[in-house]
Amino acid sequence: MKRAFVTGASGFTGSYLCAALLKKGYAVTALVRPTSNVEPLKAKGITLVEGDLAMPGSLHGLVKDIDILFHIGALYRQEGVAKEMFTQVNVHGTRALLDEAARAGVKRFVHCSTVGVQGEIKHPPASETDPYDPGDHYQESKMQGEKLALSYFADKKLDVTVVRPVGIYGPGDTRFLKLFRHIYQGNFRMIGAGKALYHLTYVEDLADGIILAAESPVAGGRIYTLAGPQYLPLEELVHLIADIFDKKVSKNHIPLAPVYVAACLCELICRPLRIEPPLYRRRLDFFTKDRAFDITRARQELGYAPQVSLKDGLGRTARWYLDQGWLD
Numbered sequence: 001m002k003r004a005f006v007t008g009a010s011g012f013t014g015s016y017l018c019a020a021l022l023k024k025g026y027a028v029t030a031l032v033r034p035t036s037n038v039e040p041l042k043a044k045g046i047t048l049v050e051g052d053l054a055m056p057g058s059l060h061g062l063v064k065d066i067d068i069l070f071h072i073g074a075l076y077r078q079e080g081v082a083k084e085m086f087t088q089v090n091v092h093g094t095r096a097l098l099d100e101a102a103r104a105g106v107k108r109f110v111h112c113s114t115v116g117v118q119g120e121i122k123h124p125p126a127s128e129t130d131p132y133d134p135g136d137h138y139q140e141s142k143m144q145g146e147k148l149a150l151s152y153f154a155d156k157k158l159d160v161t162v163v164r165p166v167g168i169y170g171p172g173d174t175r176f177l178k179l180f181r182h183i184y185q186g187n188f189r190m191i192g193a194g195k196a197l198y199h200l201t202y203v204e205d206l207a208d209g210i211i212l213a214a215e216s217p218v219a220g221g222r223i224y225t226l227a228g229p230q231y232l233p234l235e236e237l238v239h240l241i242a243d244i245f246d247k248k249v250s251k252n253h254i255p256l257a258p259v260y261v262a263a264c265l266c267e268l269i270c271r272p273l274r275i276e277p278p279l280y281r282r283r284l285d286f287f288t289k290d291r292a293f294d295i296t297r298a299r300q301e302l303g304y305a306p307q308v309s310l311k312d313g314l315g316r317t318a319r320w321y322l323d324q325g326w327l328d
Contacts, residue, residue: 004214005029005066005106007053007097008073009046010036012172013112013165013203017070018046020207031062031073053093054085063100068214071097071149072112076138083137090141091148098152098160108159110214111149114142115164115225115293120285124197124292125231128164128223136282146223153221161219163210166227166293170203170313171320180318183241184327188249191284192256194235197292201228202313205306212302224298228313229306231292240311244318260284 004021008014009030021028022044029047032038038048051058053073063069075081075089094111101109118126119133134140146162153160169176182188209226213219232240242249263284266277298304308316321327 001025001027002067003027003029003065005031005063005069007031007069007071008112009041010038011072013168013206014070014072015040015172016170016203016207017072017210018044020204020211021070022046024211029066031059053089053097056092056096059093059096059100061100063097063104063106066101066104066106068108068110069097069101069106070110070112070210070214072210074112074142074145081137083140086137086141087144090138091144094145095148098149098158102152102158106158108161108214108220109149109152110210111146111160111162112210113146113149113162113164113223114139115166115227115291117143117146117164121197121290121292124290125199125294126225126292127294128225128297150221150223159220161213161216161221162223163213164223164225165201165206166225167198167200167291168203168206169200170317173203173317176317177321177326179238180241180321181327183238183247183249184245184318184321186247188238188242190235190238190250190253191259191287192253194233194238194253194287196234196286196288197231197290198234198237199227199231199292200237200310200313201226202306202308202316205308209298209302209304209306212298212304216302218301222297222301224302224304225293225295226298226304227293227295227306228308228310230310232310234287237310241314241318244315256284256288 004026009018018028031051032048033052049062051062116139119135132143134143149160152158263279263281266279270277
């Protein structure tokens with residue numbers, strides 16, 4: 001029986017990864033914070049150890065008798081978080097975990113990064129060889145964490161593989177809830193032309209891809225973009241979701257320029273007062289920046305083959321939102 005250690009196990013991606021590992025016969029140990037909701041993990045028979053990536057000292061001695069360490073945990077992008085906190089968790093916490101894994105003789109360290117380290121995609125679809133171009137503190141910290149992990153492989157301290165997920169979605173996710181809700185309620189309005197490319201990854205496919213990266217003998221020192229089988233213009237994505245609900249989408253688009261000016265003003269007024277801006281420029285990235293990626297490397301080297309079509313995945317997600325009563 002292979003032994004896996006998972007950070008971020010109580011989160012969206014981590015919980016699906018744990019379930020997939022158990023299904024494959026792994027014994028799973030999860031790193032959890034004292035404030036984490038651990039009951040679902042306990043119910044699955046997962047061994048729990050307490051620690052916090054924000055406090056690297058708390059990780060000392062936690063990694064023992066492990067074959068593969070899956071580093072999924074991170075401080076994710078959100079407004080109002082200082083740059084230093086992103087660095088503390090996503091860089092210093094990662095370094096401490098890498099050191100613990102090296103000392104414990106872990107056979108492979110799978111570092112979950114993000115395609116955000118490449119920033120705005122100027123020539124889609126982007127591949128793993130496209131340059132780093134982080135656009136905010138979160139992406140900068142994830143880039144540093146990714147480079148740090150790869151340096152441990154280069155220095156022969158640890159066998160490391162990096163995976164970069166794209167637009168993770170599925171039952172249990174709340175990131176896309178607002179989009180689904182606005183479409184369901186009939187009040188969605190496209191900002192701008194709606195031609196920006198968007199790429200999503202169904203969470204179960206992602207979990208399978210992460211395990212493939214862990215088990216592949218050729219994956220050491222490599223970076224793999226893990227995404228769904230297709231990308232499409234945002235306007236088409238919106239209509240796919242609308243069709244699931246049998247709803248109509250307004251043909252009237254909101255011009256980008258005045259919304260962008262309003263976002264700048266909100267930031268200018270709210271941030272000095274330490275108030276969360278109701279609208280900010282980064283939120284407009286969803287409508288304006290291409291997010292399309294080439295998964296050829298993962299297909300060819302790992303045998304990665306996403307099984308859930310975009311239409312099917314969106315349908316599963318929509319039904320889950322309805323079951324939760326979150327769309328009304």
